[in-house]
Amino acid sequence: MVSTNIAPTQSYLHFLVGKGIKAVISMEKVLEVISIPVERITAIPNMPIYVLGLLHQRSRVLWLIDLPEFLGLPPINLNIQEYNIAIVEIQQKLAGLVVLEIQEVTRYPAESIEPQEKDFLIPQLQPYSQGNLRKSEKELLPILDVESIVNQLSQ
Numbered sequence: 001m002v003s004t005n006i007a008p009t010q011s012y013l014h015f016l017v018g019k020g021i022k023a024v025i026s027m028e029k030v031l032e033v034i035s036i037p038v039e040r041i042t043a044i045p046n047m048p049i050y051v052l053g054l055l056h057q058r059s060r061v062l063w064l065i066d067l068p069e070f071l072g073l074p075p076i077n078l079n080i081q082e083y084n085i086a087i088v089e090i091q092q093k094l095a096g097l098v099v100l101e102i103q104e105v106t107r108y109p110a111e112s113i114e115p116q117e118k119d120f121l122i123p124q125l126q127p128y129s130q131g132n133l134r135k136s137e138k139e140l141l142p143i144l145d146v147e148s149i150v151n152q153l154s155q
Contacts, residue, residue, distance in 0.1 A: 009107040012133060012143070013086055016100040018073040021122060022141050024133050029146045031087045031094075033102050038081060050075075052083070055096055062087065062094040065153060072124035076100065090150040097149070108133060113143070128152075 011027035034057070041053040041064060050069040054061055064085065069075035076083070076098055085096040114132045122142075130145040 009109050011105055011107050013105050014103040014141070015084070015086065016103065017071065017125075017144075018068050018100065018122075021073065021125075022103070023125065023144050024141050025086065025088070025097075025144050025146050027105060029088045029090060031089050034085050034087065035082045035102075036085060038078075038083060041083070052076075052098060055085075057087065057096075060094060062096050063153065064096040064098055065149075067097045067099050067149075070149070070153075071128065073122075088146050088150060090147045093150055093154060095150050095153060097146075106135075108135075114140070116142075 012024040013027055013030055013033065014022060014024050017023045036055065036057075041055055043053040044051065047053075050066045052064040052066050055064050064083065066076045083098045084100065084102045085098050086102065087094065087096050112134045114134055116126070116129050116131050117140075125142050125144065128145050128148050129142045130148075131143050133141045133143050135141055
């Protein structure tokens with residue numbers, strides 16, 4: 001009988017939320033990752049500045065959120081041709097989180113997750129962080145709490 005002691009791992013989506021600012025979210029909440037032409041977005045008047053508009057995708061309509069703008073960072077450049085979007089679902093609520101760049105999906109063991117370090121985080125990310133991911137000896141990435149972000153959008 002062969003014993004396999006494989007440590008449980010979890011997948012994380014890596015992206016740039018600002019110029020030079022990397023972050024991750026758990027893939028448990030991500031339905032898909034897409035790049036779409038800006039023309040597919042339907043702008044909606046009288047919305048908060050971080051709401052880019054609505055997107056009809058796979059028979060679903062979802063809000064597109066400029067995640068950097070929402071977090072208090074410089075907004076996504078509106079003069080680009082495509083948006084990079086992580087479509088997330090929280091308690092049957094869909095949202096498209098628009099980021100500067102989608103980088104990769106990687107699996108990490110549970111011991112790579114560390115508690116939130118207030119000194120490490122960029123202050124704007126702190127209210128929406130649920131800890132840090134130790135990618136390497138020198139690289140520590142904030143794990144954004146997608147549920148908190150989507151719930152804040154619903155208020």
